[in-house]
Amino acid sequence: MTSAHPHKIDFNGVPAVSMTGINKWYGAYQALRDIDIHVSYGERIVLCGPSGSGKSTLIRTINQLETHVSGTLIVNGIELTPGMKKLDEVRQDVGMVFQHFNLFPHLTILENCTVSPISVRKVPKREAEDRAMHYLERVKIAEHANKYPFQLSGGQQQRAAISRSLCMKPKIMLFDEPTSALDPEMVREVLDTMIGLADEGMTMVVVTHEMGFAREVADRVIFMDQGQIKEVAPPEAFFASPQEPRARAFLNQIMH
Amino acid sequence: MELIETFFNWDILIRSFPILMRGLGNTIMLGVASILLGTFCGLLLCLVRLYAPRPIQLLAIGYIDIFRALPILVLLILIYYALPFIGIRLNSFVSALWALSMVLAAFTAEVCRAGIQNVPAGQFEAAATLGMPFWMSMRKIILPQAIKVIIPPLTSNSIAVFKDTALASVVAMPDLLKQAQDTQALMANPTPLIGAAIIYLVLLWPLVRIVGYLEGRNQRLYAR
Numbered sequence: 251m252t253s254a255h256p257h258k259i260d261f262n263g264v265p266a267v268s269m270t271g272i273n274k275w276y277g278a279y280q281a282l283r284d285i286d287i288h289v290s291y292g293e294r295i296v297l298c299g300p301s302g303s304g305k306s307t308l309i310r311t312i313n314q315l316e317t318h319v320s321g322t323l324i325v326n327g328i329e330l331t332p333g334m335k336k337l338d339e340v341r342q343d344v345g346m347v348f349q350h351f352n353l354f355p356h357l358t359i360l361e362n363c364t365v366s367p368i369s370v371r372k373v374p375k376r377e378a379e380d381r382a383m384h385y386l387e388r389v390k391i392a393e394h395a396n397k398y399p400f401q402l403s404g405g406q407q408q409r410a411a412i413s414r415s416l417c418m419k420p421k422i423m424l425f426d427e428p429t430s431a432l433d434p435e436m437v438r439e440v441l442d443t444m445i446g447l448a449d450e451g452m453t454m455v456v457v458t459h460e461m462g463f464a465r466e467v468a469d470r471v472i473f474m475d476q477g478q479i480k481e482v483a484p485p486e487a488f489f490a491s492p493q494e495p496r497a498r499a500f501l502n503q504i505m506h
Numbered sequence: 507m508e509l510i511e512t513f514f515n516w517d518i519l520i521r522s523f524p525i526l527m528r529g530l531g532n533t534i535m536l537g538v539a540s541i542l543l544g545t546f547c548g549l550l551l552c553l554v555r556l557y558a559p560r561p562i563q564l565l566a567i568g569y570i571d572i573f574r575a576l577p578i579l580v581l582l583i584l585i586y587y588a589l590p591f592i593g594i595r596l597n598s599f600v601s602a603l604w605a606l607s608m609v610l611a612a613f614t615a616e617v618c619r620a621g622i623q624n625v626p627a628g629q630f631e632a633a634a635t636l637g638m639p640f641w642m643s644m645r646k647i648i649l650p651q652a653i654k655v656i657i658p659p660l661t662s663n664s665i666a667v668f669k670d671t672a673l674a675s676v677v678a679m680p681d682l683l684k685q686a687q688d689t690q691a692l693m694a695n696p697t698p699l700i701g702a703a704i705i706y707l708v709l710l711w712p713l714v715r716i717v718g719y720l721e722g723r724n725q726r727l728y729a730r
């Protein structure tokens with residue numbers, strides 16, 4: 251890769267993710283209310299808000315782990331509708347990193363990274379392994395390639411999970427609280443990996459309470475409460491003077 | 507001494523041995539065929555039960571309930587003696603194969619369901635997120651993890667089915683038990699029956715041990 255921004259994509263202003271008027275109910279409970287978000291390629295969004303505000307529901311709607319009930323969702327130029335046929339294809343281009351890693355315990359780290367490129371993308375085995383080693387080196391766990399997930403620390407597992415996603419060469423990466431299941435001393439190594447990814451121009455939507463990370467890489471911070479987007483602002487503005495009282499209260503709480 | 511002459515007559519045992527062996531061949535064939543067919547159908551049934559559209563799911567649930575409740579012997583007799591009344595005439599081997607594998611399928615479906623539901627939701631989600639279609643994620647991610655939980659009860663059920671092959675003697679299939687009974691009548695001595703019992707034991711006892719071992723190993727794994 252020669253470009254300084256290997257993940258940078260420009261589709262003449264076509265957004266990577268475009269949500270318009272998205273609503274979602276769990277039974278009678280409305281988890282998402284009239285959500286409007288437009289994410290450009292190369293943009294980094296940090297989603298924050300109190301527990302139960304709908305952050306996970308929102309980010310999981312983007313790759314349809316949760317289906318929306320109404321509204322329009324367009325990802326990589328393709329409109330996603332519940333039960334659609336080509337969903338698997340859309341998901342190939344949208345990586346996701348989970349709070350609890352969700353590595354495949356019966357496969358080695360290397361196999362975790364190659365299983366999908368080989369079987370879904372039909373990449374030849376050798377090439378998939380080379381690619382996997384490349385990303386594992388980048389997240390600095392190449393020496394653990396032949397171990398099983400349970401043999402790694404939490405931070406290492408999360409970095410392995412990130413490289414598993416990257417091996418699919420996604421256009422967008424989603425992170426749902428990637429560091430909140432980690433011991434404090436391992437948070438840094440995962441955040442550094444994510445910052446590196448952001449520096450290369452990856453389009454990222456990140457749910458996190460790591461406000462240092464938000465300050466450093468986010469183009470926009472989105473604050474959610476009770477299933478609604480309450481505030482959208484650049485990190486400097488958001489942290490200096492949040493407009494919403496709820497956002498102010500939330501910031502006060504997590505800063506102390 | 508007279509007891510041994512009667513129940514364990516070496517001479518009679520030697521003479522009946524070839525006949526028993528022929529019976530054993532039929533028993534093994536029936537057992538293995540039932541286990542393969544029943545297990546395969548059971549896995550399919552389980553996937554239908556879990557992932558098919560609702561009405562078809564209900565059919566699967568109905569099937570599983572009925573065939574778990576119905577005694578194999580009753581089913582076998584129905585197939586062998588009742589079906590001919592509607593023009594379906596199956597020989598004793600095929601009748602027994604049907605009865606055994608239909609019941610095993612129902613039990614296997616439940617065992618597989620427990621195994622699949624034991625795999626954390628996050629594994630399904632991770633596979634889906636990587637763009638894997640349903641069948642591929644089943645084959646590459648979910649089933650390999652479920653199999654550890656499935657194997658011990660599956661083996662246990664297979665042993666049960668293997669034992670139940672003896673029921674086929676009721677519909678005159680020349681299996682191990684039937685051959686032993688016939689030989690006993692012919693030679694007017696119960697030794698062939700004892701021989702058959704010993705053969706069943708020798709065949710199944712190692713399997714019983716293996717199940718015990720596997721269950722113990724799983725328990726140790728979960729204890730961690």
Ligand SMILES: Nc1ncnc2c1ncn2[C@@H]1O[C@H](COP(=O)(O)OP(=O)(O)OP(=O)(O)O)[C@@H](O)[C@H]1O
Pocket residue numbers: 276277279281299300301302303304305306307308
């Ligand atoms: N599967 C579900 N069934 C019913 N209600 C759900 C389900 N998943 C989430 N909810 C509810 O929807 C709301 C939003 O949940 P969500 O997980 O999106 O919140 P969150 O902002 O990610 O919270 P956290 O910071 O605790 O992860 C919560 O009130 C939650 O109880």
Ligand SMILES: [Mg+2]
Pocket residue numbers: 305306307427
């Ligand atoms: Mg959440």
